[in-house]
Amino acid sequence: MPMSRPNRVLLVVVTVVVAAAVVAGVLLATRDEPRYGPGTPEGVVQSYLEAVIAGDHQEAVRFLAADSSCEVSDLDRAAVQQEVRAVLRETQIDGDDARVDVDLALSSGELLAGDEYTEEHTFRLARADDAWLITGMPWPMYECEE
Numbered sequence: 001m002p003m004s005r006p007n008r009v010l011l012v013v014v015t016v017v018v019a020a021a022v023v024a025g026v027l028l029a030t031r032d033e034p035r036y037g038p039g040t041p042e043g044v045v046q047s048y049l050e051a052v053i054a055g056d057h058q059e060a061v062r063f064l065a066a067d068s069s070c071e072v073s074d075l076d077r078a079a080v081q082q083e084v085r086a087v088l089r090e091t092q093i094d095g096d097d098a099r100v101d102v103d104l105a106l107s108s109g110e111l112l113a114g115d116e117y118t119e120e121h122t123f124r125l126a127r128a129d130d131a132w133l134i135t136g137m138p139w140p141m142y143e144c145e146e
Helices: 005-030 041-054 057-063 072-077
Strands: 084-094 097-107 116-128 131-134
Touching: 041 057, 041 084, 041 097, 041 116, 041 131, 057 072
Parallel strands: none
Antiparallel strands: 084 097, 097 116, 116 131
């Protein structure tokens, strides 16, 4: 039975839409994530987050200011998911102080749902000897021993 003209048009439209979706998916999956310079507040936060997510807590604390009350043991106690995506929202630099706002996309933890939720986090940094270091109690730590 030959295909009618409306069915052929519908088939062509569906094929084009599916092809466009596949191309968009491939482009999103293969795009390079932005790399920020190691001497910038964004670069320090990016390196810190990469180390935390990788479980390299010793490396992560290298990016904390010397007067921070947080240590490796505080990170060891923090719960960090394996699937975390960070998106830079904004950076503000005021002299020797900086603020880096990021969105962290985290898995909901539901086995089959595959949903994620987003948390907004602010990292505060101070310049020390020509390097930026994170001050305070950054994610994922919510409590550091004094």
